[in-house]
Amino acid sequence: MLEYLNQLEPNLRALWYVAIVVTLIFLVQTIMTFFGGDATDGTEADFDSNLEGDMPFQLFTFRNLINFLLGFAWSGITFYHQIASIWLLVSISFLIGVVFMLVFVFILIQVNKLAEDNTFAYKETEGKTAEVYLKIPSNKSGKGKVLISIKGSTHELEAYTEGDAIETGTLVTVINADESGLLLVKK
Numbered sequence: 001m002l003e004y005l006n007q008l009e010p011n012l013r014a015l016w017y018v019a020i021v022v023t024l025i026f027l028v029q030t031i032m033t034f035f036g037g038d039a040t041d042g043t044e045a046d047f048d049s050n051l052e053g054d055m056p057f058q059l060f061t062f063r064n065l066i067n068f069l070l071g072f073a074w075s076g077i078t079f080y081h082q083i084a085s086i087w088l089l090v091s092i093s094f095l096i097g098v099v100f101m102l103v104f105v106f107i108l109i110q111v112n113k114l115a116e117d118n119t120f121a122y123k124e125t126e127g128k129t130a131e132v133y134l135k136i137p138s139n140k141s142g143k144g145k146v147l148i149s150i151k152g153s154t155h156e157l158e159a160y161t162e163g164d165a166i167e168t169g170t171l172v173t174v175i176n177a178d179e180s181g182l183l184l185v186k187k
Contacts, residue, residue: 012080019073025066064101071100122177124150125157130172130185138165146172146185159183 005013075096076089083089125148136144136159144166146159159172163186166172172185 011086012077015073015076015080018069019077022066022069022073026070029063029066064104067104068097068101070097072097118151118153120150120153120155122157122179122181122183125155125174125177125183128174130157130159130174130183132159132166132168132170132172132185135168136161136166136172136185138163143182146174146183148174148183157181157183159185161185163187 005016008016072093076093079089079092083092128148128150130146130148132144133147133156134145136142136146138161140160140162143158143160145156148155148157158181159174160182161172162184166185166187170187172187174183174185176184
């Protein structure tokens with residue numbers, strides 16, 4: 001293999017070296033992804049920039065660099081003998097590398113859309129119907145418990161009422177919920 005590479009023109013040889021190294025890194029990243037690892041675990045870049053914002057990802061990552069170089073190197077090798085001008089070849093390869101990176105970013109955005117936020121906030125119970133699980137005493141004189149379903153999961157929460165006592169099994173409406181999880185309910 002080294003003999004073959006040494007016989008090539010310097011520009012083509014450089015493209016082959018980049019393609020081989022980047023392809024190996026890409027394969028390792030892919031294998032680690034399928035086996036639950038992450039190629040960036042335990043590594044920290046010394047890159048001081050504020051790329052925060054509405055983007056669910058960072059544009060300048062090692063993985064994006066690998067995707068860019070993958071497209072750049074392999075397209076350069078593919079078109080090396082078809083395109084006579086090295087500057088045109090580098091320009092086209094650069095654009096293809098950017099397309100590779102953007103396709104990967106697009107895929108990440110689509111996958112992130114599949115993510116579901118199932119965090120529970122007590123304010124989400126307001127206006128919902130619940131079932132009394134333990135009797136709720138009258139006029140704020142004590143607490144009972146209700147069962148309420150939010151985002152597909154059932155929660156058992158403490159509740160009180162400002163009116164008459166509410167018996168077990170009665171359906172109630174949540175009027176207010178504070179951050180401690182105490183619900184004000186009515187029949």
